[in-house]
Structure formats: C-alpha cells, structure tokens
Amino acid sequence: MQYDLIIRHAQLHRHQNPVDIAIKDGRFARITASLPDNTADREIDAAGRLITPPFINAHVHLDAVLTVGQPRYNASGTLLEGIQIWSERKPTLTHEDVKRRALEEIRWEVAQGTLHIRSHVDICDPNLTALRALLEVREEVRDICDLQLVAFPQDGILSFPNGHELMRRAMEMGCGLVGGIPHYEWTRDMGVEDVHYAFALAKEFNRDIDCHCDETDDPHSRFTEVMATDTLQQGWQGRVTASHCTAMHSYDNAYAFKLIGLLARAQVNVIANPFDNAVLQGRFDTYPKRRGITRVKELLAAGVNVALGHDSIMDPWFPLGRGDMLAAAQLAIFLCHMSGYEEINDILDLITTRAARTLRITDHYGIEEDKPASFVLLDAPSAFEALRLLPARLHVFKDGREIAHTTPAHSFLHRQNEQEAQEVTYRP
Ligand code: FE2
Numbered sequence: 001m002q003y004d005l006i007i008r009h010a011q012l013h014r015h016q017n018p019v020d021i022a023i024k025d026g027r028f029a030r031i032t033a034s035l036p037d038n039t040a041d042r043e044i045d046a047a048g049r050l051i052t053p054p055f056i057n058a059h060v061h062l063d064a065v066l067t068v069g070q071p072r073y074n075a076s077g078t079l080l081e082g083i084q085i086w087s088e089r090k091p092t093l094t095h096e097d098v099k100r101r102a103l104e105e106i107r108w109e110v111a112q113g114t115l116h117i118r119s120h121v122d123i124c125d126p127n128l129t130a131l132r133a134l135l136e137v138r139e140e141v142r143d144i145c146d147l148q149l150v151a152f153p154q155d156g157i158l159s160f161p162n163g164h165e166l167m168r169r170a171m172e173m174g175c176g177l178v179g180g181i182p183h184y185e186w187t188r189d190m191g192v193e194d195v196h197y198a199f200a201l202a203k204e205f206n207r208d209i210d211c212h213c214d215e216t217d218d219p220h221s222r223f224t225e226v227m228a229t230d231t232l233q234q235g236w237q238g239r240v241t242a243s244h245c246t247a248m249h250s251y252d253n254a255y256a257f258k259l260i261g262l263l264a265r266a267q268v269n270v271i272a273n274p275f276d277n278a279v280l281q282g283r284f285d286t287y288p289k290r291r292g293i294t295r296v297k298e299l300l301a302a303g304v305n306v307a308l309g310h311d312s313i314m315d316p317w318f319p320l321g322r323g324d325m326l327a328a329a330q331l332a333i334f335l336c337h338m339s340g341y342e343e344i345n346d347i348l349d350l351i352t353t354r355a356a357r358t359l360r361i362t363d364h365y366g367i368e369e370d371k372p373a374s375f376v377l378l379d380a381p382s383a384f385e386a387l388r389l390l391p392a393r394l395h396v397f398k399d400g401r402e403i404a405h406t407t408p409a410h411s412f413l414h415r416q417n418e419q420e421a422q423e424v425t426y427r428p
Contacts, residue, residue, distance in 0.1 A: 003029060003040035004400060005373075010046035012367060013348060013383050018048050023373040026400035031369055044395065050378045050386055052348070053366050054115035054398070055325040056355035059210075059243050059271045059309025061152075062102040062119040062137070063093070063130035065323075068314040079215075079280040082317035086154070089316070090125060098133035103141070105313055109323040110144045111404045113376035113393040117145060118210065118309075118359055120152035120179055123170045124160045131170055144403050148359060150210045152179040157197055158190040164197060171205045178202045180211035182223035183247070195226045199234050208239040208360065210271075215244035217281055217292055219251050224268075225259055231266040241269040241358055243309070245294040246281050256295060260302045269358040270304055272296050272350075273311035274331035276318050296336040300346065307355035308332055325351045326390050333387065341384070348383040373400040379408045389426060 005023040012019060022030040022038060030038075070089050074081050102119075109117060121131045131151070138147040151170035157163035157180065171178065180198040182191035195211065202209045214221045224242050231240045242263070248256055263270065272294050281292020299306050310328050312318035321327070329347050333339055338347055356365040364372055379391040392408035412421035 001029075001038055003038060004042070006035060006038065006040040006043045007051065007377065008035075008043060008045050009048055010051040010377065011048055011381055013050065013052060013352075014345065018046070021051070021367070023397075023400050026373055028367060028369050028371055028373050031367065044377070046377055048381050049394070050380055050382055051367065052113075052376050052378065052383075053352050053356070054374050054376055054396070055113045055351050056116040056118075056307070056359060057109060057114050057310050057323070057325050057351075058118050058241075058307040058355045058358050059273055059311055060117060060119050060323075061122070061312060061315065062105060062117070062134060062147075063098055063121050064089075064315040064317075065105040065313045066101040067316065068319045074316050074319065076283075077279060078283045079317060082280070082315075083154070085316035086122075090122070093125070093129045095129060095133045098130050099137055102134060102137045105323055106137070106141050106145050106147070108313075109325075110396065111393070111406065112322075112324050112326070113378075113396050113404075114323065114325050115145050115374055115396070115398055116148075116355070116359055116361060116365075118148040118150065118177075120150045120210070120212070121170075121175065122154040123151045123166045123175075124153055124155040124163065126162070126166070128166065128169065128173070131173060131175060135174055144398060146361070148176050150177040150179040151175045152212065153181055153194075156181060156185045156190070157194045159184070159186045167197070167201055171201060171207065176207065178205070178207050178209045178211075180209070180213070182211065182226065183214050183216050183218075183221045184212075191223050192226055195223055195230055199230045199236065202236065202239075203234060208241070209236065210241040210243055212244055213242040214247035216247050217250050217284060217290060218247055221247040222255075222259075224248065225262060228259070228262040228266040228268050231268055237267040239360070240266070241271055243271045244273060244277065245270055246277055246292045248294045249281070249290055249292050256298070260295070260299055260304060263299070264303045268304070270294060270296075270299055270306050271309050271358065272306060272332065272336075273309045274328050274335050275321060276311040278331065278335055279318055291335050293332075293335045296332065296350075297338055297343070305354055305357050306350055307358040308350045324390065326386060330387050330390060344387055345383050347387060372398075374398045385427075
C-alpha cells in the first residue's frame with residue numbers, strides 16, 4: 001500500500017511503545033507497531049516524540065481578544081474594572097475590527113496546535129456587531145480550525161434591555177450554542193430565570209448550552225445547581241456545560257459534595273479557565289487569598305467531565321498570553337494541586353479528549369484508524385515533558401494536510417575555556 005504520509009516512531013499518550021502511523025486521503029489508515037514494508041509520498045521520523053490529537057480551547061472570547069490597552073489598561077486588574085473597560089470599548093467595535101483580531105488570534109492558536117475553539121460572543125449589543133463578524137470568521141477559518149460560537153449575554157439576559165430578544169436573534173442568525181450569566185443578573189430570582197430561559201431557548205432551537213456560571217468568590221452564588229437540575233428535568237444530559245464555576249472553590253465542603261454529585265448525575269461538563277480564574281478571583285480577599293479555580297480534582301474523581309479554556313488573550317481581563325493551551329494546562333497543574341505524576345498525565349486530557357467530549361466532537365476526533373488525520377507532533381517525548389517544557393509544536397496537521405510547523409529554538413552556552421559553544425537542551 002502506498003500512503004500519502006507515514007509518521008514513524010511516534011509516541012501516543014499513555015502507550016508503552018512508539019508506533020508508525022499511516023495516512024491516506026486525509027484519514028488515519030493504519031496505526032501499528034511498525035510499517036517496514038510500506039512507503040509514502042512523505043515520511044516524518046518522530047524519533048519517539050509525542051503525537052496528540054489537536055488541542056482544544058473550550059472557552060475563549062474572540063470578540064475581545066487583542067484589545068488590551070483599548071481604550072485604557074485595567075489598572076486594578078479586577079473583573080469589574082475589566083467589564084467597565086469592555087463597555088467603553090464595545091461602542092467602537094466594527095465588523096472589520098472584530099474579524100481582524102479574531103482571525104489573528106486563531107492564527108496564533110492553530111500554529112500552537114489548537115484546531116477546535118469554542119468562543120463566547122457578547123450579544124448585549126443591539127447591532128450584534130461581534131456576532132455578525134464571528135459568524136463570517138467561523139466560515140472563513142474552516143480549512144484550519146473548527147469554531148463553535150456561544151451567544152453570551154455579558155450584561156445579563158434580564159438585566160440588559162431586550163436581552164431575551166437579542167439571545168433569540170443570535171440563535172436565528174446561526175449561533176451554535178446558548179449561553180447565560182446567572183450570577184451577574186441583578187437578583188437571585190433573575191439569575192434562576194436566566195438559566196431557565198437558556199434551557200427554553202436551547203430546547204426550541206435544539207442547541208447545546210454553555211453558561212458562564214457562578215464566576216465569583218461569593219459562596220452564596222448557587223446557580224450551577226439550577227443548571228444541573230434543569231439538565232435533568234429537560235433531558236439535556238451531556239449537552240450542557242457550566243463554565244468557570246469558581247464559587248465552588250468557596251462553597252463549604254458539604255454543599256460542594258452534594259453539588260458535584262448532582263453534576264455527575266446530570267452529565268454536566270465543567271470548564272475551568274486557569275489564567276482568568278487566577279488573576280480575577282480572590283480580589284476582595286486580604287490574606288489568605290483564595291485561588292478561585294473550581295474543584296477540578298474533586299470533579300474528575302466524581303466522574304464529572306472537565307475541560308480547560310484560555311478565556312482571555314490580551315483583553316481587559318487578562319493582559320498577557322498568546323493562546324497556548326499547553327500553558328493553560330500547565331497553570332492548572334499548579335492551581336489545582338495536580339502535580340502528582342498521574343495527575344500531570346491526566347491534565348493533558350483536559351485540553352484534548354475531555355474537551356472533545358465537552359464540544360461533542362468525539363465521532364471525528366482522536367488518533368484512531370478511519371478518523372480524520374488531524375494531530376500535533378510535539379518536540380517532547382511525553383505528556384509529562386510537554387507540560388514541563390511547553391515545547392515547539394513541530395508539525396500540525398488537519399485532515400491529512402500540514403497547516404502549521406514550528407522550528408524549535410536552540411540555546412547555546414559560551415564558556416571561556418571552550419572553543420565551541422555547547423547546546424543547552426533543558427533535558428536532564
Ligand atoms: Fe469567559
């Protein structure tokens with residue numbers, strides 16, 4: 001058999017030995033210990049390096065990316081000042097402005113191996129400027145990236161004028177998922193109604209749900225339980241995601257235990273966002289300061305599916321970052337106390353296979369025979385080393401086509417008594 005491409009000696013996550021991977025007509029054709037008698041138009045010797053399915057950014061705001069400093073920098077670094085700055089920037093949004101920034105950020109993510117992105121889009125704008133722009137972007141990037149769009153009511157469904165109508169219009173225009181923001185509505189009752197409305201809309205349009213939920217340090221913010229209950233009552237199991245859930249960090253253990261059981265029963269996915277959670281939560285604390293990330297370790301132990309998002313990239317809430325999901329995963333290791341050896345291996349799943357379950361793309365995702373040949377070859381031999389080094393993404397393929405490559409950086413040391421510079425590899 002003549003293949004289009006063979007990757008030799010590639011290390012799959014959690015596999016004992018490297019494998020040879022043959023690709024034909026955009027799909028994985030053979031994955032086996034060795035393919036010595038086969039040839040291909042192109043061969044890549046992975047030399048034992050790690051090959052993974054594409055990374056997934058399960059939660060980001062592409063309408064706000066790359067706006068840091070516009071019209072001013074966030075001086076306090078807080079969530080509330082971030083929302084204020086965004087409300088100042090929003091009136092100046094234009095179609096071309098949103099498209100240019102989103103397309104640029106997607107280029108960054110794809111170059112680093114992220115080929116699936118779920119972006120929230122702020123629909124609290126009578127003109128829906130950002131949504132119109134991102135609906136076009138979704139089509140324009142199809143050759144390099146699958147983009148899911150969530151109608152996100154940043155200023156509330158009930159607390160913002162015509163919030164209900166704007167959510168509905170977003171669905172009619174082709175927005176893929178229904179969002180919500182119950183903890184930000186003016187009252188507890190309005191927050192509960194926010195969730196109920198998201199479910200009603202999702203049922204009417206047959207869409208999945210991904211709400212920002214309980215993104216606060218307030219231990220009395222308890223809307224995730226409403227999402228789980230609506231999921232069970234509406235029969236939407238597996239189709240619902242609760243994003244952030246940072247208040248869970250501050251719940252007493254007895255309530256958290258009850259809630260986590262309910263989430264598992266309702267098959268609600270949870271998304272944590274290490275960068276934004278780390279800088280935005282705990283801001284009202286003196287000392288000790290809470291970490292403010294949801295209970296990732298306990299959720300996983302209870303059988304709840306958890307994924308990670310980058311959330312912000314150079315916007316009013318998080319000024320840094322370049323859209324690297326491996327960096328988000330590395331930060332989760334620290335914030336979630338998941339530095340045990342197996343825990344570090346598990347973290348890679350939160351930006352790959354577990355995120356694929358959240359986005360409901362598992363039927364065409366993963367390095368398995370007959371599935372689309374989309375993958376990342378990293379300049380590291382294992383997940384452990386990948387999360388330590390954040391190495392170059394040497395080759396990024398989508399549907400059998402190379403769509404990005406990176407040449408790794410090399411460091412050299414110049415000693416006084418040595419004629420030739422010595423390379424520093426950062427490997428023990
Ligand atoms: Fe968010």
